[in-house]
Amino acid sequence: AFEVEAAASGVTVRVEEGMSIAQALKAAGVKVDVSCEEGVCGTCICDVLEGTPDHRDHFLNDEEKADNDQMAVCCSRAKSERLVIDL
């Protein structure tokens, strides 16, 4: 599990195994736009302000993934214990 702070919303959630960042944030009342929820469409891409994502999507290219400044919150996870995203 890891922690995600939605900076603009002022909400921090814990994301357990088997749950996506988008699901955890939605459960805490944060509005998250998702469509495919499989890492394909790019609807859920958010800017990453702090931390290192563990990219699991097929939308960002390798270069974009390496930059670690955006991520697909429907399916990607965290390599760091904590992420801060612009939501």
Ligand code: FES
């Ligand atoms: Fe489609 Fe995340 S909702 S990539």
